[in-house]
Amino acid sequence: MTAVIDYDAGNIKSVEKALLKLGEQAVITRDREVILNADRVILPGVGAFGAAMEKLRSYGLEEVIHKAVEKGTPFFGICLGLQLLFEGSEESEGVAGLGLLPGKIVRFSEDSGLKIPHIGWNSLKFPRPGRLFAGVPEESYVYFVHSYYLKAEEEAIVTATAEYGELVHASVEKDNIFACQFHPEKSSEVGLTILKNFINIKREEIHAYKKDNSMPGCE
Numbered sequence: 001m002t003a004v005i006d007y008d009a010g011n012i013k014s015v016e017k018a019l020l021k022l023g024e025q026a027v028i029t030r031d032r033e034v035i036l037n038a039d040r041v042i043l044p045g046v047g048a049f050g051a052a053m054e055k056l057r058s059y060g061l062e063e064v065i066h067k068a069v070e071k072g073t074p075f076f077g078i079c080l081g082l083q084l085l086f087e088g089s090e091e092s093e094g095v096a097g098l099g100l101l102p103g104k105i106v107r108f109s110e111d112s113g114l115k116i117p118h119i120g121w122n123s124l125k126f127p128r129p130g131r132l133f134a135g136v137p138e139e140s141y142v143y144f145v146h147s148y149y150l151k152a153e154e155e156a157i158v159t160a161t162a163e164y165g166e167l168v169h170a171s172v173e174k175d176n177i178f179a180c181q182f183h184p185e186k187s188s189e190v191g192l193t194i195l196k197n198f199i200n201i202k203r204e205e206i207h208a209y210k211k212d213n214s215m216p217g218c219e
Contacts, residue, residue, distance in 0.1 A: 001025045003038035007055040009080060010046030018185035024199050030065050041068050044096060045080030062098060072075055074176050074201045082150065082179035082210055091148050098179060102153035112165030117147040122162045130159025130173055130199060132194050142187040150181060172175030
């Protein structure tokens with residue numbers, strides 16, 4: 001079962017619909033026990049960084065998210081959900097994010113002459129292998145809607161990039177945390193493949209992956 005976190009931040013139904021199309025049981029919830037006992041968790045989202053963090057905190061979900069990640073549950077942030085995983089955003093200066101990954105969310109430069117927000121299809125490049133992108137060809141197109149984008153502090157966690165006047169860190173993964181700035185649930189067959197790859201990731205596989213990719217002496 002996949003828990004889709006409900007914190008009044010949009011695109012929840014489209015994520016649920018995509019999961020159901022893949023034959024996955026999806027539960028839209030903000031219940032602590034349901035989230036902590038789920039096989040995997042998705043944090044979707046559309047809207048403003050500061051308002052979203054306020055909602056998560058008002059519903060007591062910040063601590064629940066940290067616990068789910070700490071116990072090794074596969075966790076997937078989508079669009080705003082990706083941004084919230086990081087330390088903060090230029091959209092809401094002074095508001096702390098979840099801080100699960102190091103990095104900053106910044107606004108697209110007005111100097112590029114490109115339309116902001118970035119709305120539409122863009123191709124992906126894969127700087128390093130990502131478990132979400134198994135079976136997805138490089139240069140595949142996915143659907144974006146955003147005015148702010150990620151600059152990850154650790155290049156090693158970036159598994160997909162896109163170009164829109166700037167180099168956008170479009171997807172990251174680290175251990176059991178996965179995230180995409182684009183909307184896989186709105187990205188046709190490519191997006192469904194990405195969601196299916198996430199569904200197929202098991203806790204045991206993550207433990208084995210962490211062990212295989214750990215530095216000697218750091219296990």
